[in-house]
Amino acid sequence: MAEAPSRKEKLVAASEAGSLLEAVYSAFRDERREQDDLALDLADLHNNGLVDIFAEFTKLEVNASSGIDFFIIRRIFEKSVPHTHASVGCVMRTVLQLFRCAGQDGAAGSIFAGYINFCAKDSQRPREALKLIEADPNQFADMLPATIHAGSLTDNPHYLEAAIRLSQHSEKVLRQRAITAMSHLQWQNGSRVPDSLITALERSCHEEDDEIQAAVIKSAYTLYQQDKTLELRMISLIGDAISKGNDLTLEEASMLFGCHANEIPMPLKDILLRGLIRVNPKHHVLLENIDYGLACLLKQCDNEKALLFLEELLLMHPQSLSIRLFATTAEYIRRDTALLSRVMTRWFLNGSPVLGQSVKEMGATHHGEDLLIEIDTTQLQQNDSVRIVFIARKAIGYFFLQPVTAASIVISLMRYASDEKALEELAQLLFDPLLLSYPGCVGDYVKAQCPSEAGQVKEELKKVLSTITCYLDKLAGVPSLPALHPSQTQRESYRRYISDLTAVSFRAAEKESLLSLICTKQTLLYGRKSIYFQHTAAGETTRMEAPLLSNRVEIETPRMDPIDPYGLDFILRVFRAERICQ
Amino acid sequence: MKLIIREYLASLKERGELDAVLPDLLSQLGLNVYSRPARGTRQDGVDVGAVGSLDGGPEKVYLLSIKPGDLTRRDWDGNSAQSLRPSLNEILDSYIPHRMPAEHRGKDVVICIAIGGDVQEQVRPLLTGYMAENTKSCISFEEWNGDKLAELIQSSLLSEELLPQNARKDIRKSLAMLDQPDVSCRHFTQLVKSLSDVDKHGDLERVTAIRQMSICLWILFAWAREAGNIEAAYRSSEFALLHAWPIAKKFAGQNNKTSLAATSAFYSIFSTYSQICSEYLHTIVLPYVGTLHAISVAVHSSHSIDINLKLFDLLGRLGLEGLWAHWGAQRCPKDEEGAKQKLQAEVISYAEAIRQLIANNPALLLPAKDEQAIDISIALTLLAISGDGLTFIRSWLTEILSRAKFSYEANGKYPCVLSSYTELLEHPKSRDSEYRRNATSASILYPVIALWAALIKDAQLYSNIASLKRDVMSHCTFQLWYPDETSEANYYRNDEVHGATLANLDFDKPVSDFLDQVFRECDETPHFQELSAVRYGWWPLIVVACRLYRLPLPLHILQGLRENGRKDCAISADEIA
Incomplete structure (x- = not known):
C-alpha cells in the first residue's frame, strides 16, 4: 500500500499544479496548531528551489475566489520569510505587494514583522534595503520604517543618522516615511534621544504636509516614551503639528489620545483636546479613539474637561454627531x-437638541430596573423656577418613552423648587402628560414615592394621584359601547399592520443581536424541551435535554398616543425644542 | 321568518313602537286607517281605528288597543293609565257610542287587543271572561298577540310573493351579523336596494315597498337594540330613508289615497330613522360627551386612526341630528309654540354637545381624512345656527388649520385623501415628496375652512389658508362641490357620480371676492333648489346623503349665512336653508 504523501510533497505537487496557496490554506486548516511548521516547510521548500514562495504569494489577493483567507495565509508567509534565503529586493517587493493588497485594514502592516525578522538575521540586509529604498523611493519608501527598525536593532547610530538624513530628502514620500521611521528606531534601555533627532523632527514640523505632521506626532510621542526628559519639547512639537495638520494628523492625535490616555501627561491631553475639537464628524475611527480617550479621562480626577470637550464637540456638529458614537463614554x-x-x-439646561438627545440615548441604553435620575442641584439656583420647570419639560420631552425616569427627574425638581407656582407647574407636568399617558408605571412609581416625600411635595403628589384616580374612575364608568368599536375588518387590518411592524423590527433587532452571531438558530415547533447530543473530546456523545423557557417583555404604551397623537407629539416636540432666552 | 318577526314584536318595549308599526300593517292588509296614534292623546281607549274587510269578509270597524310586550296582571287592570281593561271599558262605554265617526256607525265593530308578546297565563281567564261578557252581536273581540301580528306582517308585507327569496336571506343575514355592523349593513343595503327597485312598478307596489323597508328597518332596529349594538341600525336607517325618498317624492303634493298612504309610509321610515338616531345619540354619545376622553377611550382601539374616524363620524351624526331638530322647529305650526321651543332647545343642546365632544376629545382637532370636512361642515352649520357658536368656530378651525399645517410640515399624520383603512393606518408611509403630494393632491377641507373664515369674517384664518395654499400646498387642488342637473337622480341613491367641482379657487383675492366667486355658482344654477328634498321642504335629507355618501355639503345651505354676513350682523338660525 502506497504511503500517504508528506505535507511537503503535497505542497510541491500543488505548486506544480499552480495551486500552492490553496494547498497551504488547506494544510493550515487541517493542522491548525502547526502553523510554524508549515511556515518552516515552505521556507525549506523555497530554499531548496522546489517552490518559489515569493512568486506564489505575490498572486495572493484579498478577495480571492478560492475561499482562501488572505490574512491567515499572509501570516504563514510572514512566518516563512525570516527563514528564507531570498534576495532583499525580492522579499521587499513581495512584502510591499502583500502590504498594499491589505488596503486600509488595521492588520495591513503586520507583514512587516516578517520582513524585520528577515533583515535582523543579517546586518547587511537592512543596509542593502536602505540602498534600494534610496535608489527607488517611489517604489520602496513604505519599507523604510521597517528597515530602520530592523537596522537599528544592531546599529542604532547608523540608522538614526539615516532617518535624520532622509527626513530632509528631496522626495516627499521618503521624507514622510523617514519621520515615521523615527518612531521605529530601536534603542538600548535608558538611552537618551539625541538632540539632533528632535531638531530634525522640529524642522519637519514646518512642512505643510498632513502626513508629515501625523508622523511627527507619532514619532514625538514614541521618542518621549524613550526619553521622558523631552516632555516639554515633545508637547510643543505635537501642539505645533496638530495646529498645522488635518485629518491624518488628527487621526494620529486621536490614536494617541485614545490608546495612551492613561499615560499621557495632562498638558498633552489639553493640547490633544484642543486639536481634536476640529475632528471631522464623518471620521468614525477618530471618534472611536476620542471616545476611548474621553472615557479614560472621565475616570481620572478631572472629568469636567472630558464633559466640556464632549459638549462642545456635540454642539459643533448637532446634525452629524450623536452620543451613540461615544458609546464607551456614554456608558461610563x-x-x-x-x-x-x-x-x-x-x-x-443648555436646551440644545443634540445634548438633550444625547441624554436620552444614554438613558435608553439602560436595562433592567427603571433608571431613576435626580437633578444636580449645583447646576441650578433654587429660586430659578423658570429653569426648574424648563428641565422638567426637557425630561418629559426626552424621556417620554422612559416615563419613570422622567417622573423621577420631575419629582426631584419638585423637592428643589422653592416657590409654590413652580411646584404646581411641576405637579401638573407630572399629571399631564406623564400620568395621563402612563397611569400604570408612573402611577405605581408616584404611589411608591409619595410616602417618602415630605411637606408640599407630598401634598402635590397626593393631589395628582387623586386627580388621576378620579379621571380613571370616570372613564371606568363608561360602559362598553360596541357601536363605537372598530369593525372586525379594521381590527384585522390593524392586527396585520402591527404584526408586520413587529416582524420588521424583530428582524432588525435580530440582525444586530449578539446571539445571532454566536448561536445557531433552530425553530422548534413542538414540545417543551430540546434534545441534543454533546460530543466529548474522547469521541463519545452524551444525550442532553434543555428545557425551553419563555421570554416575555411588557411595556406600557402611552395611552394618550391614540387619543391625541398630534397633541402629544406636538407638546413633546415643544418640550424638546424650546430654549431659554438669555 | 315568522320567528324573526315574532322576536321583533316581542322586543318592542315602548308603547309608541308597536303603535308605529300597526297602522302600516293595517293599511297593507287593505284597511282604511282613519285614526292614528298620537302620543299622549288616546281616544277613549282606541290607539288605532281602521275600517275595511279582512279576508274577504264584510266591512267592519277595527278598534285597536295596543299593549307592547306580554300582557301581565298589572297591565290588564293596574293603576296605570295604559292598563288594558279600563281602555276596553272606555271603548265600549265612550268611543263606540259617542266618538265613532258617523260614517262608520252601524257597522260591526271588532275590538282588537294588540299585544307585542303573549297573554300571561294568570291573565288569560280574566281576559277571556271579559271578552265573553262584552261580546255582542255587533261587537266582537279579537286577540292579536305577537304570533298573530307576526303572521299578519309576514303574509301582508314579507310574504314570498312580496319579498323575494334573496331579500329574505339579506334580512336574515343582516340580523345575524349585527355585532359586525359593516357586514350587517352590507346585507341590509342589498335588501333596501332590491325593495326600492320599483321604478317600473305601479303605485301600490311602491307604497308596499316603502312599508316593507319600514318594517324591515324596524325589525333590524329591534334586533340591534336587543343585541346591544345599534350601529348597523343607524347606518341602515340613513340608507333606507334616502332610498325611500325617491319613491315617496313621486307622491308628494298629491292628495289621493295612495299618495297619503305613501306619505304615511315614508313618515314611518322617517320616524324609525329618527328614533334610531335619537337612541344612538342619547345612549352612546350624549351621556359621555362631557367627560374628558370618555368617547375616545370607548372606541376601544390602540390606534389613533380608529378614534379619529369614529369621532368625526359622531361629530357628523350630532350635527345632523341638530339640523333635523332645527328643521323640525322651522316646520312647527304657529300654534305649536311649545313643540317649537322644545326643538329649538334641542338644537342648542346638540350644538353644546358638539362643543363638549370637541373639547373633551382632542382627536377632533385634526382630521385624518380630507373628507372629514363633510362632518366638520355639518357640525359648523349647526354651531352657526345655534346662535353663539362663532367664537368656538373660530378657535376650532384655527386649531385644525394650525395642526394640519404643522403635521404636514413635520410629516405627522396630516389630513390626506387616502381612503382605504390600511393606507390610513400606515399614513404617512413615506417622507418622500411624491407620496406627500399624492396624499394631499386635493382638498375640500382647506376651502371649507377658508369659506367659514370668510363667513365669520376671520381675516387672519382666511389669510392663513391663503398662505398655506401659496407656500405649502401649491400642488393641492383646493375645491368646492355643487350639485348639477344629474344630482336629483343620484343624490338619494348614490347611483352615479354627480355634481360639478369648482377647482380654481383664488385665495389671494379679498375675502369678499372669494365669497362672490363661490356663491356665484349657487346663484348661477338652479339645481340645488330643484332638488326634490329642497322643493318639498325636506332639505336635511341632502345633509343625510352628504354624510352617508361622503359628498361635500352644498354651499347653498349656507347661502343665508352669506346674506347675513353682507348685512354685517350675527348669523341667525333662520338663515340656514
Whole structure:
C-alpha cells in the first residue's frame, strides 16, 4: 500500500499544479496548531528551489475566489520569510505587494514583522534595503520604517543618522516615511534621544504636509516614551503639528489620545483636546479613539474637561454627531449616578437638541430596573423656577418613552423648587402628560414615592394621584359601547399592520443581536424541551435535554398616543425644542 | 321568518313602537286607517281605528288597543293609565257610542287587543271572561298577540310573493351579523336596494315597498337594540330613508289615497330613522360627551386612526341630528309654540354637545381624512345656527388649520385623501415628496375652512389658508362641490357620480371676492333648489346623503349665512336653508 504523501510533497505537487496557496490554506486548516511548521516547510521548500514562495504569494489577493483567507495565509508567509534565503529586493517587493493588497485594514502592516525578522538575521540586509529604498523611493519608501527598525536593532547610530538624513530628502514620500521611521528606531534601555533627532523632527514640523505632521506626532510621542526628559519639547512639537495638520494628523492625535490616555501627561491631553475639537464628524475611527480617550479621562480626577470637550464637540456638529458614537463614554456616564445627574441637568439646561438627545440615548441604553435620575442641584439656583420647570419639560420631552425616569427627574425638581407656582407647574407636568399617558408605571412609581416625600411635595403628589384616580374612575364608568368599536375588518387590518411592524423590527433587532452571531438558530415547533447530543473530546456523545423557557417583555404604551397623537407629539416636540432666552 | 318577526314584536318595549308599526300593517292588509296614534292623546281607549274587510269578509270597524310586550296582571287592570281593561271599558262605554265617526256607525265593530308578546297565563281567564261578557252581536273581540301580528306582517308585507327569496336571506343575514355592523349593513343595503327597485312598478307596489323597508328597518332596529349594538341600525336607517325618498317624492303634493298612504309610509321610515338616531345619540354619545376622553377611550382601539374616524363620524351624526331638530322647529305650526321651543332647545343642546365632544376629545382637532370636512361642515352649520357658536368656530378651525399645517410640515399624520383603512393606518408611509403630494393632491377641507373664515369674517384664518395654499400646498387642488342637473337622480341613491367641482379657487383675492366667486355658482344654477328634498321642504335629507355618501355639503345651505354676513350682523338660525 502506497504511503500517504508528506505535507511537503503535497505542497510541491500543488505548486506544480499552480495551486500552492490553496494547498497551504488547506494544510493550515487541517493542522491548525502547526502553523510554524508549515511556515518552516515552505521556507525549506523555497530554499531548496522546489517552490518559489515569493512568486506564489505575490498572486495572493484579498478577495480571492478560492475561499482562501488572505490574512491567515499572509501570516504563514510572514512566518516563512525570516527563514528564507531570498534576495532583499525580492522579499521587499513581495512584502510591499502583500502590504498594499491589505488596503486600509488595521492588520495591513503586520507583514512587516516578517520582513524585520528577515533583515535582523543579517546586518547587511537592512543596509542593502536602505540602498534600494534610496535608489527607488517611489517604489520602496513604505519599507523604510521597517528597515530602520530592523537596522537599528544592531546599529542604532547608523540608522538614526539615516532617518535624520532622509527626513530632509528631496522626495516627499521618503521624507514622510523617514519621520515615521523615527518612531521605529530601536534603542538600548535608558538611552537618551539625541538632540539632533528632535531638531530634525522640529524642522519637519514646518512642512505643510498632513502626513508629515501625523508622523511627527507619532514619532514625538514614541521618542518621549524613550526619553521622558523631552516632555516639554515633545508637547510643543505635537501642539505645533496638530495646529498645522488635518485629518491624518488628527487621526494620529486621536490614536494617541485614545490608546495612551492613561499615560499621557495632562498638558498633552489639553493640547490633544484642543486639536481634536476640529475632528471631522464623518471620521468614525477618530471618534472611536476620542471616545476611548474621553472615557479614560472621565475616570481620572478631572472629568469636567472630558464633559466640556464632549459638549462642545456635540454642539459643533448637532446634525452629524450623536452620543451613540461615544458609546464607551456614554456608558461610563450612565453608570456613574452623580455624573449622570450632572450631565442631565447641565445638558437639559443648555436646551440644545443634540445634548438633550444625547441624554436620552444614554438613558435608553439602560436595562433592567427603571433608571431613576435626580437633578444636580449645583447646576441650578433654587429660586430659578423658570429653569426648574424648563428641565422638567426637557425630561418629559426626552424621556417620554422612559416615563419613570422622567417622573423621577420631575419629582426631584419638585423637592428643589422653592416657590409654590413652580411646584404646581411641576405637579401638573407630572399629571399631564406623564400620568395621563402612563397611569400604570408612573402611577405605581408616584404611589411608591409619595410616602417618602415630605411637606408640599407630598401634598402635590397626593393631589395628582387623586386627580388621576378620579379621571380613571370616570372613564371606568363608561360602559362598553360596541357601536363605537372598530369593525372586525379594521381590527384585522390593524392586527396585520402591527404584526408586520413587529416582524420588521424583530428582524432588525435580530440582525444586530449578539446571539445571532454566536448561536445557531433552530425553530422548534413542538414540545417543551430540546434534545441534543454533546460530543466529548474522547469521541463519545452524551444525550442532553434543555428545557425551553419563555421570554416575555411588557411595556406600557402611552395611552394618550391614540387619543391625541398630534397633541402629544406636538407638546413633546415643544418640550424638546424650546430654549431659554438669555 | 315568522320567528324573526315574532322576536321583533316581542322586543318592542315602548308603547309608541308597536303603535308605529300597526297602522302600516293595517293599511297593507287593505284597511282604511282613519285614526292614528298620537302620543299622549288616546281616544277613549282606541290607539288605532281602521275600517275595511279582512279576508274577504264584510266591512267592519277595527278598534285597536295596543299593549307592547306580554300582557301581565298589572297591565290588564293596574293603576296605570295604559292598563288594558279600563281602555276596553272606555271603548265600549265612550268611543263606540259617542266618538265613532258617523260614517262608520252601524257597522260591526271588532275590538282588537294588540299585544307585542303573549297573554300571561294568570291573565288569560280574566281576559277571556271579559271578552265573553262584552261580546255582542255587533261587537266582537279579537286577540292579536305577537304570533298573530307576526303572521299578519309576514303574509301582508314579507310574504314570498312580496319579498323575494334573496331579500329574505339579506334580512336574515343582516340580523345575524349585527355585532359586525359593516357586514350587517352590507346585507341590509342589498335588501333596501332590491325593495326600492320599483321604478317600473305601479303605485301600490311602491307604497308596499316603502312599508316593507319600514318594517324591515324596524325589525333590524329591534334586533340591534336587543343585541346591544345599534350601529348597523343607524347606518341602515340613513340608507333606507334616502332610498325611500325617491319613491315617496313621486307622491308628494298629491292628495289621493295612495299618495297619503305613501306619505304615511315614508313618515314611518322617517320616524324609525329618527328614533334610531335619537337612541344612538342619547345612549352612546350624549351621556359621555362631557367627560374628558370618555368617547375616545370607548372606541376601544390602540390606534389613533380608529378614534379619529369614529369621532368625526359622531361629530357628523350630532350635527345632523341638530339640523333635523332645527328643521323640525322651522316646520312647527304657529300654534305649536311649545313643540317649537322644545326643538329649538334641542338644537342648542346638540350644538353644546358638539362643543363638549370637541373639547373633551382632542382627536377632533385634526382630521385624518380630507373628507372629514363633510362632518366638520355639518357640525359648523349647526354651531352657526345655534346662535353663539362663532367664537368656538373660530378657535376650532384655527386649531385644525394650525395642526394640519404643522403635521404636514413635520410629516405627522396630516389630513390626506387616502381612503382605504390600511393606507390610513400606515399614513404617512413615506417622507418622500411624491407620496406627500399624492396624499394631499386635493382638498375640500382647506376651502371649507377658508369659506367659514370668510363667513365669520376671520381675516387672519382666511389669510392663513391663503398662505398655506401659496407656500405649502401649491400642488393641492383646493375645491368646492355643487350639485348639477344629474344630482336629483343620484343624490338619494348614490347611483352615479354627480355634481360639478369648482377647482380654481383664488385665495389671494379679498375675502369678499372669494365669497362672490363661490356663491356665484349657487346663484348661477338652479339645481340645488330643484332638488326634490329642497322643493318639498325636506332639505336635511341632502345633509343625510352628504354624510352617508361622503359628498361635500352644498354651499347653498349656507347661502343665508352669506346674506347675513353682507348685512354685517350675527348669523341667525333662520338663515340656514
